Amino acid sequence: MANGNHTVVYFSEQVVVLFSCGLSLLGSSLIILTYVIWPDLRTAPRKLLVYLSVSDLLSAASYAYGVWRAFRTDSLDCVVQGAISTFANTSSFFWTVAIAVYLYVFIVRSSQRVADSLELIFHLVSWGVPLIITTAGVCLKKIGYDASEVSVGWCWVRISAPDHILWMLLTGKIWEFLAYITLPVLYILIKRHIHIAHAALSEYRPILPNRPLSHSTSLADMKLTLIPIIFIILRIWSTVRFILLLAGSSARQSPVLVTLHGIGNTLQGAANCIMFVLFTQPIRARLCATLCCCSKHRAETQHSHDAPHRLLPGGDTLTHRDEDSTSRAQAET
Structure with a gap:
């Protein structure tokens, strides 16, 4: 299963993770395409989702190349792939949180003007911070072959670097941990605000308590619940392997855990497509109409x-x- 400080990536694991990458490439492309071809659906939150999809698209493409190559040593394309995936993956964390912050300000604080004004800050943070970290990692020769110890064939932080744990934190893990905390808190606050507002409105319109929630309202409520849950479910396997690496446990090399890690890290684009395209009635209806017309x-x-x-x-x-x-x-x- 492992040879010294190296986790073996089996062919079956490569196939599964490559399929996951393909789904994310397709899903991210569909999100971007629907935004481009239907101008009337270009809301501010969906524009932020497009930026997230660009990160997920780049991330899935770089991961796919890494899984296909299954690097076993340092090389130029290993460093390039590691740099691209580090930048895209970290950017994806920031854009995911940015969308939650936007919705919180817009819904809970009831200020669309303030929410819209945050877009420039989102760009500076979500593109700028990953770019600075990745550039520093490449210049200091910290990005490279990681022996699949906390990856699945692709390159990330050079495992031979004496401070590789610190750079793993800087290039992803610390932002992942913050997202685990920030996303549930923000979405719980948003859901709570919506439910309080609905209850207050019911006092003035007694007919509302006797009427079931509309399908769209129920679906929106479900999305607010699922967004942080899906994020955590997909990303937790990477975190588990990182913790096992810190503990020096060989359990991080388990084929099941490695496969789950590969799927979780690469499936975010597909999950977003399901949530925000296939489960969004206006877009789903237009897609069906387009397919029927074709x-x-x-x-x-x-x-x-x-x-x-x-x-x-x-x-x-x-x-x-x-x-x-x-x-x-x-x-x-």
Whole structure:
């Protein structure tokens, strides 16, 4: 399982983590694409989500390259991959917290002006701090081969560096720990404020307590609960391996733990896509309509292409069958 201070990454683990990277690449791209093609859905929180998706996209791509290469020694592409993934992963932490801070200021503090004014600060912190840390790590030769001790084939902090624990904290772990605390607190405060506001409104409109919450309200409430939970579930395996490294335990080299770590670190983009695209009714409806239109266009193209064949025996029957299929598709949409 391990050879000295090196965690072996098996082929099956590579396949699973590469698949996870692919899902995140697809999910992050879909979030960005929906923001670009539908201007009326470009809200401020969704714009912040796009910035987060750019980080997740870059992170998933760099992790995919690292898992595919399964580095076993220092090299130029190892350092480059480690630098990109360090920057993108740290940036992802900051943007995730930035979205929570924006929602807190906007909803709890009831100040859209203040919330919107925070965007410049978010950019300076979420891009600037990771860039400074990563640049310092590369210049001081701290980024490189880490023997998969707290990774899954990719490069991160050079394991041979005497102060590698400090640099692991600076390049990710300390921000991860802060996110574990900040995200649940902010989203709990947001949920509490919403519930208090709803209860206060019910006093003036007695009909509200007798009416069930709308589907959209229930879904929004569920999202506020799931966002920090999903973040922690995905990231906790990386934290567990880091703690086991500090403790000197060989349990950090367990294939199950290594696989969970690989999936958790690379699946954030896909999780965000599910939460903010597939579980968001207006965007989901537009995606379905777009897919249906594309299918209908292909069917009409094929229908035109097959038109000359309708003069053959049985052509009328085929035509009626196509028309019936089109009618059913239109009825379903």
